Amino acid sequence: MTSSRIELSPITRISGLLSAEVEVENHVVVNARVRGTLFRGFELMLSGRKVLDAPYFTQRICGICSLAHGLVASRAVEQACQIKLHPSVELLRNVLLGFELLQNHIRHFYLLVLPDYVESKALPFQPSGGGDYRFTLAETHRLVSHYYEAINVSLLCHQCIALFGGKAPHQHGIVPGGAAVTPRSDLMLKAMANLDLINSFLAQRLARDVELLSQRYEDYFSLGAGPSNYLSFGLFTDPSTGSDLVPAGAFYNGTIHPLDLNLIGLDADRSWFVENDSIRGTQPAPDKPEGYSWIKAPRYNGKVMEVGPLARMVVAGMASPRSSTLDRIVARTQEAIWIGSLLAQWLPQLDLAMPKPQKCESVKLSSSYGAAEVLRGPLLHRLASRGDTITNYEIITPSEWNFSPRDSRDQPGAAELSLTGIRIRNMQRPVEILRTLRSFDPCISCATHLINLKDSQRFIFATEPFPGFTGF
Amino acid sequence: MDHKTYIQLCRDPEYGGRLASVVLPRLREFFADKHSPKPPVIWLETNGCSGNSVSLWNAIGPDLGQILEDMIDLRFWNFLMAAQDDRAIELLHNTATRQKNRFILVVEGAIALNESYTVVHRRAGQDYSALEMVRFLGQFAQHVMAVGTCASFGGPSAAHPNPSRSVGLEEAINRKVIKVSGCPAHPDWIIGTLGYILMFGEPELEEHGRPRIFYGETVHRHCTRRSYFDRGIFAESLGDPECMLRLGCKGPVTGADCPTRQWNSYVSWPVEANTPCIGCTNPGFPDQMEPFFEPLPERDEQTSNPVNPFLIVKSWITRRGGRS
Known part of the structure; x- marks a missing residue:
């Protein structure tokens, strides 16, 4: 038996810094460790800032999922201020989140994923890093030209966000208490014109290109399976009822269970954090011997969960509970096409008489949260405050679920699990590993945060205040 | 050229x-x-x-x-x-x-x-x-x-x-x-x-x-809402069309050409989206630009002199010292 170890660092074409190490026996991965190597510490920074600053501030966590943080932070602030949003505000926020999702999904497939499968002399496919390229020359030319088209189509999505939010990334339009730009017909027309271009790209390019990929790389449907557990917080808000348009839930033991946020636990056994009783909090510990990642290990009911477009489709009963490298890419594509059609319905319905943002003048609940499905899966922000000031802020991002390290029960994270069992054809170029990691759409800028573990072993979503983080 | x-x-x-x-x-x-x-x-x-x-x-x-x-x-x-x-x-x-x-x-x-x-x-x-x-x-x-x-x-x-x-x-x-x-x-x-x-x-x-x-020039200098400022007409809440100085706009202390250039294929910018400039190009961003939705002091806290925006930013940096 031949045994070896492969270290892959850095994993490029993702946001943030990620490395992977796999142990291989007879060409089969028997063990994988995925490490996030960037720690920013946003939760620590948020303590002491004004509650109203949370949406703009937390957007700076991530340049590609920026709007998602702004949206979820606004919800946390609005819950704290006991503000109920007007349905037309919810509709506009759906539109903005929809364009952010489309921007991401298009860029993910063309700019980040495609160079794994296409070898071309065109920039920036050279110099390539992989192998196992299966497209014909004609197909390659077509895919490369679609890469360049994708650059210009994806920026139209951000342009639509800018129409209602001033700029993107780090938009200004979603503010605590509402949305700052009241829809106008000129803005709607411009957005609809962009959407026409985006939708024809989705139908004529993305859908066909992913179909072609599925044919040429059919074996990737039986490779890279996750933990068979799926979690979703629910995507988009139904403006008329206020409930989730795509339902929330957790799929495990073969069935869909209703979502219970109290079942979320966090583990940092193998993460570079330690608890420090003297400060009643958690602090970074990069030298912790058993640690190997800045990412923590969130678990649902003790289970490892896969999250993302595929997971939300499974939880909603829209897809069968089967995960693989290609299933993730296909689900993201299907979702993009579906969101494009939703936006076409929503844009003409935007309310020209949408009320101005409500003033979030007094914080009524000292503990609140925002939760939603965003670009890569479920995002949770939990806010504790005294008066108008944040005393504690905690964030669990989608990529933490997918890219968590092992936990105290030695359960590997979802991505680690998906690598185990993969057969590597060419040990010099382990493309199977890289393609599978990238199918999750990793975002490590988002994933590495500090949280006060002691209070978060079990999340208690009640309204009592909880002890604030006291710093280092 | x-x-x-x-x-x-x-x-x-x-x-x-x-x-x-x-x-x-x-x-x-x-x-x-x-x-x-x-x-x-x-x-x-x-x-x-x-x-x-x-x-x-x-x-x-x-x-x-x-x-x-x-x-x-x-x-x-x-x-x-x-x-x-x-x-x-x-x-x-x-x-x-x-x-x-x-x-x-x-x-x-x-x-x-x-x-x-x-x-x-x-x-x-x-x-x-x-x-x-x-x-x-x-x-x-x-x-x-x-x-x-x-x-x-x-x-x-x-x-x-x-x-x-x-x-x-x-x-x-x-x-x-x-x-x-x-x-x-x-x-x-x-x-x-x-x-x-x-x-x-x-x-x-x-x-x-x-x-x-x-x-080289401030956002305030070429702001599309400058005429409101000059006439002393100020927005009272987000979504109002007037000058947002009192809602926290940091345009007067921010060097950038956003108002004339505009963002995302030149369609808008934060002030056009009815929200204050948060001074994101500044050396003191974000610490000295927060709270985002509270106004700059109209007089310097120490000298009580009328506002000199750049001096204020500098004195904020010294006093609040976020970058220890």
């Missing part, structure tokens, strides 16, 4: 919206005249959010594809490059050592002095931190550009209490850095500065080390 014409093109409101499309043909001419190859560029991401990369992906005419084809010889860009793992690092290393004083180093993100907090590469159990990498690359680069407020000044990555002990690039590598700040930086600011560097070398910089072309 001489540099004065170039600057005029960058600034002229008539061209402002089309800066990028003006730069590209000039660069093509320039490269053709000189028979010189495109300059190698290393874009290194450190402690940041990738927002400046995404902002550059939003560029038009030259769009990202044209930038890669006609402007630069991209050697390393974690977020975009095809190569990965050790091969990617080899490209970076080879560019640095074989193209000494010929390549441009672009850094996106602050530099963590707690080195284990930003590890760019691991090999054989050894970590290579962002600090090590920028110090290594910085000594060989012909020009060093900081893109975004984190790389320029520390920015959000260095916000109080600065858990990773992050600093701006210049402080980390101890050499002159051309700073293209903004959270994120506007694609035109990045392209315009890069174009200037390629054609004429280092541009004239203002007091914070940023190209005067883009950061």
